[in-house]
Amino acid sequence: MDMPKLLVQDVTKTFHNGRQPLETLASIDLTVAGGEFVSIIGPSGCGKSTLFNIIAGVEEPSSGTIAIDGEMDASRAGRAGYMPQQPLLLPWRTVEENVLLGLDVRRVPRKEAHQEAHKLLKRFGLAEFAENYPSTLSGGMRQRVALLRTVLFNRSFLLLDEPFGALDALTRLASQMWLLNVWDEFHSSVLFITHDVREAILLSDRIYVLSARPARVLRVVEVDLPRPRTTEHLALERSVQLEQDLVALLMKEQSI
Amino acid sequence: MNRRTRLLLSIGIPVLLVIVVAGAFLWQQHAAGSGVKQSQPVSGTLEPQCTALTKSGTPSTQNLTSMSLALDWTPNTNHTGIYVALAQHWYQVEGIDLRLLPYSASVSPDVLVSTGKADVGVSSTEGIVADAAVGQPVVSIAAIIQHNTSALVTLASSGLTRPRDLDGKIYGAFGAPYETAVVSEIIKHDGGTGQFNSVTLDVDAMQALESHRIDFAWVFEGWEVIQAQREGYKLNVFPIINYGIPDYYTPNLITSPTEIQQKPELLRKFMLATACGYEYARAHPKESAQMLLDQNANGTFPDPGLVFASQNFLSPRYADPGRKWGLQDASAWHGYPQFMLNSNGVDDASGKPIHSLNLDALYTNQFLPWGS
Amino acid sequence: MKLRWIAGYGPAFVLAVVLLVIWQLYVGVGHISPRLLPAPIAIVQGLINNWSVIYDNTIQTLLETVLGMVAATVVGLVLAIMLDASNWMRRAIYPLLIASQTIPIIALAPLLLIWFGYDIGPKVLVVALYSFFPIAVACADGLASAEPELMKLLRSMRATRWQMLWLVRLPGAMPSFFSGLRIAATYSVTAAIFGEYVGAAKGLGIYLQLEANSFATIQVFAAILVTAILSLLLFGLVSLIERIALPWYHGAIARTM
Numbered sequence: 041m042d043m044p045k046l047l048v049q050d051v052t053k054t055f056h057n058g059r060q061p062l063e064t065l066a067s068i069d070l071t072v073a074g075g076e077f078v079s080i081i082g083p084s085g086c087g088k089s090t091l092f093n094i095i096a097g098v099e100e101p102s103s104g105t106i107a108i109d110g111e112m113d114a115s116r117a118g119r120a121g122y123m124p125q126q127p128l129l130l131p132w133r134t135v136e137e138n139v140l141l142g143l144d145v146r147r148v149p150r151k152e153a154h155q156e157a158h159k160l161l162k163r164f165g166l167a168e169f170a171e172n173y174p175s176t177l178s179g180g181m182r183q184r185v186a187l188l189r190t191v192l193f194n195r196s197f198l199l200l201d202e203p204f205g206a207l208d209a210l211t212r213l214a215s216q217m218w219l220l221n222v223w224d225e226f227h228s229s230v231l232f233i234t235h236d237v238r239e240a241i242l243l244s245d246r247i248y249v250l251s252a253r254p255a256r257v258l259r260v261v262e263v264d265l266p267r268p269r270t271t272e273h274l275a276l277e278r279s280v281q282l283e284q285d286l287v288a289l290l291m292k293e294q295s296i
Numbered sequence: 297m298n299r300r301t302r303l304l305l306s307i308g309i310p311v312l313l314v315i316v317v318a319g320a321f322l323w324q325q326h327a328a329g330s331g332v333k334q335s336q337p338v339s340g341t342l343e344p345q346c347t348a349l350t351k352s353g354t355p356s357t358q359n360l361t362s363m364s365l366a367l368d369w370t371p372n373t374n375h376t377g378i379y380v381a382l383a384q385h386w387y388q389v390e391g392i393d394l395r396l397l398p399y400s401a402s403v404s405p406d407v408l409v410s411t412g413k414a415d416v417g418v419s420s421t422e423g424i425v426a427d428a429a430v431g432q433p434v435v436s437i438a439a440i441i442q443h444n445t446s447a448l449v450t451l452a453s454s455g456l457t458r459p460r461d462l463d464g465k466i467y468g469a470f471g472a473p474y475e476t477a478v479v480s481e482i483i484k485h486d487g488g489t490g491q492f493n494s495v496t497l498d499v500d501a502m503q504a505l506e507s508h509r510i511d512f513a514w515v516f517e518g519w520e521v522i523q524a525q526r527e528g529y530k531l532n533v534f535p536i537i538n539y540g541i542p543d544y545y546t547p548n549l550i551t552s553p554t555e556i557q558q559k560p561e562l563l564r565k566f567m568l569a570t571a572c573g574y575e576y577a578r579a580h581p582k583e584s585a586q587m588l589l590d591q592n593a594n595g596t597f598p599d600p601g602l603v604f605a606s607q608n609f610l611s612p613r614y615a616d617p618g619r620k621w622g623l624q625d626a627s628a629w630h631g632y633p634q635f636m637l638n639s640n641g642v643d644d645a646s647g648k649p650i651h652s653l654n655l656d657a658l659y660t661n662q663f664l665p666w667g668s
Numbered sequence: 669m670k671l672r673w674i675a676g677y678g679p680a681f682v683l684a685v686v687l688l689v690i691w692q693l694y695v696g697v698g699h700i701s702p703r704l705l706p707a708p709i710a711i712v713q714g715l716i717n718n719w720s721v722i723y724d725n726t727i728q729t730l731l732e733t734v735l736g737m738v739a740a741t742v743v744g745l746v747l748a749i750m751l752d753a754s755n756w757m758r759r760a761i762y763p764l765l766i767a768s769q770t771i772p773i774i775a776l777a778p779l780l781l782i783w784f785g786y787d788i789g790p791k792v793l794v795v796a797l798y799s800f801f802p803i804a805v806a807c808a809d810g811l812a813s814a815e816p817e818l819m820k821l822l823r824s825m826r827a828t829r830w831q832m833l834w835l836v837r838l839p840g841a842m843p844s845f846f847s848g849l850r851i852a853a854t855y856s857v858t859a860a861i862f863g864e865y866v867g868a869a870k871g872l873g874i875y876l877q878l879e880a881n882s883f884a885t886i887q888v889f890a891a892i893l894v895t896a897i898l899s900l901l902l903f904g905l906v907s908l909i910e911r912i913a914l915p916w917y918h919g920a921i922a923r924t925m
Contacts (some may be wrong), residue, residue: 132840132917402781
């Protein structure tokens with residue numbers, strides 16, 4: 041087997057802000073293989089975002105190791121394309137300039153960056169908005185721009201934190217299909233956080249279910265559905281069964 | 297507009313503004329430099345001490361000793377002699393490059409002179425006494441006007457026709473510690489009780505008077521009273537020396553004791569040019585007033601006619617007939633200053649009233665060309 | 669868009685005209701002496717009649733003002749960035765900055781004159797002293813208001829401190845910076861005039877003083893009129909530059925039209 045894109049081993053995190061230490065992650069093990077789409081679901085407030093921050097290199101774990109492409113470098117930042125829950129587009133930059141933000145950080149020459157960004161916008165149907173300011177875009181559009189920004193920064197490994205949580209059902213569905221399209225194009229490895237069990241089933245190869253805080257892995261589920269996925273796959277009996285199992289598992293955690 | 301144009305404009309507009317304003321400023325400096333008004337050379341007889349000043353042709357502008365003079369107010373007819381000497385280049389003949397420090401509302405010439413920021417300045421007897429009392433002495437080296445031209449005035453329409461009518465009225469003060477004593481003395485001298493209300497004004501007293509905010513004010517006959525006449529409204533004028541206040545010198549030219557010790561020769565030269573300027577102004581009010589106008593920027597005097605009228609009033613008062621300009625007598629230096637001391641009008645540095653001073657140390661005639 | 673922007677000031681314009689007409693009538697009907705309160709028309713005539721002299725003095729004041737504003741902008745920006753650099757710097761500098769504003773400059777002015785003399789320098793300094801504070805504080809607040817999530821995103825991209833400042837915080841602070849700049853622009857002309865009042869050879873402050881001492885009330889008002897116009901023009905210029913520099917802040921809506 042190839043070296044996994046991401047290997048998380050026995051990672052814990054305890055915050056020492058107040059008088060009481062707050063144990064957020066209690067031993068997480070997790071892998072994402074190359075080109076694999078992996079989702080994490082768990083009750084809200086369970087520490088999914090903390091795990092993401094640690095993988096993205098914005099925070100350090102209290103113990104355990106994280107290896108990206110087999111490297112256990114402490115300065116992991118930059119090895120993954122990280123997309124937070126809000127699109128966080130810069131209002132003074134046009135869509136195209138927002139997309140190339142990551143290249144600015146990498147000090148890629150502006151001309152080259154513009155070409156790359158433009159190619160990407162064109163490929164994914166946003167070229168006509170390239171010169172717009174984000175304030176003129178709809179919520180769904182902003183999320184797509186943010187996703188392209190993430191892809192342009194690092195297309196091999198994407199960390200997506202509930203990117204479609206705030207969208208209405210139809211926009212969300214369109215965005216999910218659009219994301220699969222992007223993923224398929226770049227053979228990216230994706231680690232995807234969501235609340236939404238159906239979303240996880242529709243998109244993922246594998247699903248990690250986390251417990252309530254302090255978070256640990258309750259169960260790992262392989263999603264054995266053919267690709268390319270469509271919404272019709274959700275109506276299959278094994279999908280429905282899986283959804284019910286997962287919801288039941290999560291309900292139990294939520295009630296604690 | 298693309299991003300680069302926007303950035304260029306955002307920086308370019310302020311830069312352009314600075315360049316345009318600085319350019320206009322420099323152009324104006326340049327234009328002003330070439331447009332200095334040339335005054336007519338003096339004519340007629342001069343004092344013997346002064347004739348040497350006019351003999352040489354155009355004086356050299358090289359190797360001049362720079363000297364600064366702090367003015368006590370915006371340029372006016374009290375300063376005419378200085379402007380005459382400037383217009384005639386007499387300071388340059390004496391090897392002096394004289395710079396006038398403009399009037400400052402917040403720093404008095406006394407402070408500038410005693411801190412060495414100015415070599416000489418224009419002040420008054422009151423100021424000099426107050427400086428000595430707080431231990432920051434300056435020395436009067438000439439009396440610019442031999443007699444006090446201060447007066448209390450009321451509007452003619454007010455019916456307040458003599459000082460004793462001022463009892464219980466509102467006085468627009470300028471904030472000096474001695475003025476209450478002086479005003480009270482004037483009223484008492486005329487048979488009043490000397491009780492009146494006083495408001496300290498930051499605004500022009502004449503405006504306050506005209507708008508009936510105050511009933512009477514302290515002004516100078518040589519300027520405000522003449523201006524009121526020119527503008528056609530009537531005042532009742534009570535010159536203070538007519539009502540028991542000892543006559544005194546105001547304004548005066550001052551310097552610091554340090555300056556006297558270190559640069560007596562420079563002071564002598566300065567005083568020669570200055571004294572000759574005032575002597576000329578005594579004899580030639582019209583010509584000297586014109587020099588005062590010429591030496592100052594346009595707009596300094598909104599009403600040039602006032603300058604001529606004021607000069608006509610003041611020229612004969614620069615010195616008494618038969619006497620030379622600038623001389624100071626012990627009697628004057630003991631009269632009014634002692635009156636100030638007696639009336640608790642002088643405080644020391646800690647704010648306590650004092651009642652005696654070595655008044656003879658406050659003035660000297662030694663730098664005047666005609667000696668003492 | 670432009671027309672609508674101008675039309676937005678319509679009510680202010682009408683109100684100003686009404687007030688001026690009332691003023692003119694009041695002076696005319698009440699036979700107020702022009703030395704106490706000159707009528708608006710007389711003021712404009714006074715301005716025209718003395719234009720060359722007033723212009724001379726205005727250029728002096730304007731130069732002090734723009735140089736002071738440039739200095740204040742540079743100092744304000746640098747201070748804001750220093751305040752933002754670290755908690756330690758903020759705690760060290762901010763109280764001093766506030767304290768500096770509690771010093772009445774009117775009390776310092778005589779000392780400024782004695783320290784720096786009668787040249788243009790001390791006036792530029794007074795303008796800068798009055799103007800840098802709103803710029804520094806507004807800009808520092810703008811820098812501090814950058815979204816923490818955005819900082820996290822930049823850190824995940826391995827951005828350096830300078831990149832965060834240059835790419836995110838500084839552009840994001842620009843609207844606040846311009847607010848501060850507009851306040852400063854409004855103060856700056858008055859500050860220059862105040863600086864001249866302390867002692868100068870030339871300038872609107874000196875002109876005001878000369879005319880006031882000569883009871884030339886019309887000229888005093890003419891100079892005040894020039895001061896007001898200069899302040900408004902500077903304010904307008906700052907607003908114009910803001911519109912050019914921050915199209916996303918003002919023009920975002922305009923784009924869709």
